[in-house]
Amino acid sequence: MYRFVNYMQNYVGIKISGQRPYKFINICLKRRIALWNIERISENEFSLCMFAGDFRKNVRAVALKSHVRVHITYKKGVKYSLKKMIARRSFIAALIMTTCLFCLLSSVVWRIDIEGADAALRVSTRALLGEMGIKRGMFMSDVNVKAVSSEILGKDKRLSWVGVRKHGTTLTVELDKASFYKEKESEDIKDGEPRDIAVSKDCQLYKITVVNGAKLQNEGSAVLSGETVISGEGGCAEGTVQGIVRYKAEAKVSESAEMLRFTGRSSERTSLLLFGLKIDLPAWGRNKGDFTSYDSFYTEKYLINDSVPIGTGHLVMKETAYEKAELSREEAEMKAKTDTETMLDAVIPDDAEILATYGCFTEKDGALYYTAEAEVLENVGVYVKSPPEKAEG
Template identity: 35%
Template sequence: MWYNILSYVIISVSGLKPERFVNICARRNIKLWGIKRIDKDTIVMCVSSTDFRKRIRPVAFKARCKVRILEKKGLIIKLYRYRKRKVLAASFAVGIMLTMLLCSMLWSIRIEGATPIEEMRTRLVLSSMGIRPGVFMHNIDNSELADTLMDNQPGIAWVGVRKRGIVLEITLAKRQEYNDKGTVPDDVHCDVVAKKDAVVSKIVPEQGTALVTIDTTVTKGQKLIAGWVVQMDEEGKEHKRPVHARGIVKGIVWHSVEIPIETQHERIVATGKEKTLTTINFFGINIGLPGKKNPYDSYSSVTFEQYLTLPSGKEMPMGIVKTKIMETRKETVILSYEEALEATRLRAMELIDNMIPDDADILETFFEIRKTEEGVFLYMACECEENIGVEVAVGD
């Protein structure tokens, strides 16, 4: 194949013993191929142009054979024939440069080991970093990209980034975590610790040793049930045997928010006017169509990208980008004090509700209006009884 790209010649060797010519070439490491015997005194074969010019004549003289060129082959030979056709040569050079340019660009992004939500989050991070089909591969820093994805992917223990030709491969490995209900394997030595600050209201150790009592104030991470039990040996000495700690631990937890009561606020509303702009994306470069401009000063937009897809399902870095632009304006809304108070109360209840676990029992809720130099605020607090214990493997 290499000689097809460079050049070689097809020669005929004739003489009383043409096989001597082949043997001498073999001893002198001259590569021959495609050897065919035509008759008793003639053999046809291929040899590289370099060997033919520099090394074949002494061999032919020693073997007492006559060598004749039948045909010249190779890409260089063909290009030499068209050396006077400058337009063709320029087109060929442009084609080679364009091929090299396309091979240095990103064509496809492959994400492995991710759930649909994690894949969507990963693609959003890539888009925010400007990494999309059409960018140059050498502009992508694997280490920086892996660190950024780690920072934006909760629950991921490791991110692998690999460039393979025109494809960027990203592999996500999930972190092994134990949830709040305790999913530490039964054969693992673990403790029960507090997952938040609270006052213990109930503790029932099913296995292990309780370290706190009711009405004890505990902080997040404090050990509640130790993963060991005391046993007596035959000599009457106490020994601690490690176990998988488990049990029920509930505590009183307070959740609170403070929100300003505002009778006047601004909101952004749509005017109903909209326009769609279409651009052509060619290897990461957006080419706008003539006459298509954004006529609005204040607007919101939604972008839809549609790329050409190969039969194998891979996207090519060429497609159409449609951006739907909707005009917006600021609107000032003035509320009465009662309306503002009710709206603030609803916001506070929504925020508190997001803080309280589903299995918690609400014991007491109260509101308070606080007036300060900075304004009037609504303070809301909620007292709940929650499960505060979580199993944590010893050594984590």
């Protein structure tokens, strides 16, 4: 350590010769100049070491005062080593090359870490990254973290969030698995087995009718899917639970849409109806109607005012195809409304009572959306197995 400090501060080895070399040493001591490795060479000669700074500043005056001659025997230290190195072209070239190599290598992706979610998702994400061209050895500057994260998120629907982070030469991809809302379904319970009644959906309780068991929740309280409302208390819970469920649907207002339209091509088929039997007649020379998408209209005619079970059937098929259509603003808004209503209709149970509906246009990310909501009164009670401790009690 001591030698290293001396090396860093730079020092010189000198030889002093004269009548009174001791005087030189003692003057140095008085001037607080540190000396070391003092060796006597002869009666009037000494070799010693001192810091380069002290040598520059003081030695000339001390030597004059003590009447000794000073010769530098060697110089050591960082400063002198660097001077020597800089004088060599090959060293400079190596230094530049090393710096360039260091810069080059530190701007490359050396490691791709995928964290979070489960193993299957991590494996699929790694494959996805490979498809996207994100691999080890590519330049870090070529990785657009926002684009990568949004592309992964768009391609893998099982993910709810993707974070891509550059850290040195490591690219870290953090995943968060999506947890989708799932309705509680009625469980398979054997006769006589203890059971409770829980709610199948997140709702506000409207009416609870208990036939057997104990009511755990009150009307008006909000409950989450799977929460028990009527406890069987070790027996079979019986009753009905009605709740107000809120449904929501959203559709983008787009001024271009694909619409199903008739292409103008049609085909007709005639069949013979004999006592309930239907015999298709061949379509000689006519359009055979091999359409991939079509609308059909079928009519039957029987002889003598439909009193005889003999007649003909007539099938008309009109080809349809999706065509891209430009819509006006009003038409686009109307389509968005219709789409959201269709989506709501699909999720609202048939026996449910619609209490209220709301709809509004909202702007998100520069696009216009129509959001429709419906408050629906429906039966939300489902049978679930009683927890073991309750069943035992």
